[in-house]
Amino acid sequence: MLITVTRSGGFTGHQKLRALDTAGRADAAALEALAQRAVAPAADGFHYRITVDDEVLDLRDPALTDAQRALIRTVLDEGA
Incomplete structure (x- = not known):
């Protein structure tokens, strides 16, 4: 299983992208269940x-x- 996480924003606006392939990992089953x-x-x-x-x-x-x-409530109730 390929798991990808992208984090963006923060003070610098920096984006961080990381991917993890669970194949062959000892903790693959636990990571896949968590995902x-x-x-x-x-x-x-x-x-x-x-x-x-x-x-x-x-x-x-x-x-x-x-x-x-x-915000969701207001837009859904009043938006066009």
């Missing part, structure tokens, strides 16, 4: 994509901040 749990959607959760100008953020309920919840 499956990490990407599995919540049983009744929604997925959101927030776009602000050219910034895109993909989110999954229930892991939303209060600000994200408020």
Whole structure:
């Protein structure tokens, strides 16, 4: 299994991309199970994509901040 993580933002705006292939690793089964749990959607959760100008953020309920919840609620209730 190939697992890729991209981190961006922060003070310098630096992007870090790393990939890990689990093939041949002693901990492959544990890493693969962890990856499956990490990407599995919540049983009744929604997925959101927030776009602000050219910034895109993909989110999954229930892991939303209060600000994200408020913005989503306002746009879904009042947006065109």
